[in-house]
Amino acid sequence: xxxxxxxxxxxxxxxxxxxxxxxxxxxxxxxxxxxxxxxxxxxxxxxxxxxxxxxxxxxxxxxxxxxxxxxxxxxxxxxxxxxxxxxxxxxxxxxxxxxxxxxxxxxxxxxxxxxxxxxxxxxxxxxxxxxxxxxxxxxxxxxxxxxxxxxxxxxxxxxxx
Amino acid sequence: xxxxxxxxxxxxxxxxxxxxxxxxxxxxxxxxxxxxxxxxxxxxxxxxxxxxxxxxxxxxxxxxxxxxxxxxxxxxxxxxxxxxxxxxxxxxxxxxxxxxxxxxxxxxxxxxxxxxxxxxxxxxxxxxxxxxxxxxxxxxxxxxxxxxxxxxxxxxxxxxxxxxxxxxxxxxxxxxxxxxxxxxxxxxxxxxxxx
Ligand SMILES: [Zn+2]
Numbered sequence: 023x024x025x026x027x028x029x030x031x032x033x034x035x036x037x038x039x040x041x042x043x044x045x046x047x048x049x050x051x052x053x054x055x056x057x058x059x060x061x062x063x064x065x066x067x068x069x070x071x072x073x074x075x076x077x078x079x080x081x082x083x084x085x086x087x088x089x090x091x092x093x094x095x096x097x098x099x100x101x102x103x104x105x106x107x108x109x110x111x112x113x114x115x116x117x118x119x120x121x122x123x124x125x126x127x128x129x130x131x132x133x134x135x136x137x138x139x140x141x142x143x144x145x146x147x148x149x150x151x152x153x154x155x156x157x158x159x160x161x162x163x164x165x166x167x168x169x170x171x172x173x174x175x176x177x178x179x180x181x182x183x
Numbered sequence: 184x185x186x187x188x189x190x191x192x193x194x195x196x197x198x199x200x201x202x203x204x205x206x207x208x209x210x211x212x213x214x215x216x217x218x219x220x221x222x223x224x225x226x227x228x229x230x231x232x233x234x235x236x237x238x239x240x241x242x243x244x245x246x247x248x249x250x251x252x253x254x255x256x257x258x259x260x261x262x263x264x265x266x267x268x269x270x271x272x273x274x275x276x277x278x279x280x281x282x283x284x285x286x287x288x289x290x291x292x293x294x295x296x297x298x299x300x301x302x303x304x305x306x307x308x309x310x311x312x313x314x315x316x317x318x319x320x321x322x323x324x325x326x327x328x329x330x331x332x333x334x335x336x337x338x339x340x341x342x343x344x345x346x347x348x349x350x351x352x353x354x355x356x357x358x359x360x361x362x363x364x365x366x367x368x369x370x371x372x373x374x375x376x377x378x
Binding site: 034035038040065066069070072073074076077080081082083084086087088090091094095098 | 200203207211212214215216219220225228229232233236237240241307310311325326328329330334335350353354357360361364
């Protein structure tokens, strides 16, 4: 049997249709025999109706809101573009010098190695493999994870031997 | 003059703009109405809605397709409103204990609270002044539950709290409103008869 206290704890949920079927049925039964709880339910229903009536008017969003959003977003984009432009202009002075150094170094390496194709280090291949298999966002994190797990498994292997 | 390499392209933001425009066209009205109900006046509703869509623009990538956009922007509006009230002085933010219902706000606080300054043409004075006495979170829960007709789960998502918290906030808010609205109505009538 549901008490009035239990009933009133659940009345809001009942009125909103958020009770389980069992509780809903028990509450329905209690209310049909208890005038006090029935009055409490009516009070809550009346409040909901009052609130809905008070807010029944739907307003249109003023066009000025959209205009302000667009304007604000536009000036943000311009500021971002300005920053991007500035950071792009800064290295322009150094870029030719850096490119020259890289070019000289590259030619020297190529001449020195003769016809041998550039070699890729084994560590690089392993690292790339680890990055792809561990599906981590940072290759260093993946690399560290690889180092940790491989050393652990080495220990495990050592123990089993 | 040496020829410069071509200028860097403007960051690709066509998708971002399209996202914003679609969001405003589809959800602008509902967002504005929710903001208006929460703030209680059109000036604050405009500011809240505007700021919310700017946040949407900035954070558009964090929106997860398949989830409710409306819940997302309602959460943004609810948080902005709470932060705004926190900034204004004299507004009570702590939830009142169950037994302390008829607590009066200081006069200055009422003057700062937009709900207290609501226009009668939109919302009856008694409902407005009763809502003004709720905490921002209680007010949001009541509006979402009773006016916007959202489920407990949706409200919990919007307010980033548990369903239990939603239930207890709604329960307390309704208790307060049922005491405050008739009281405010009586005061209103008394004023009307003396005027
Ligand atoms: Zn009962």
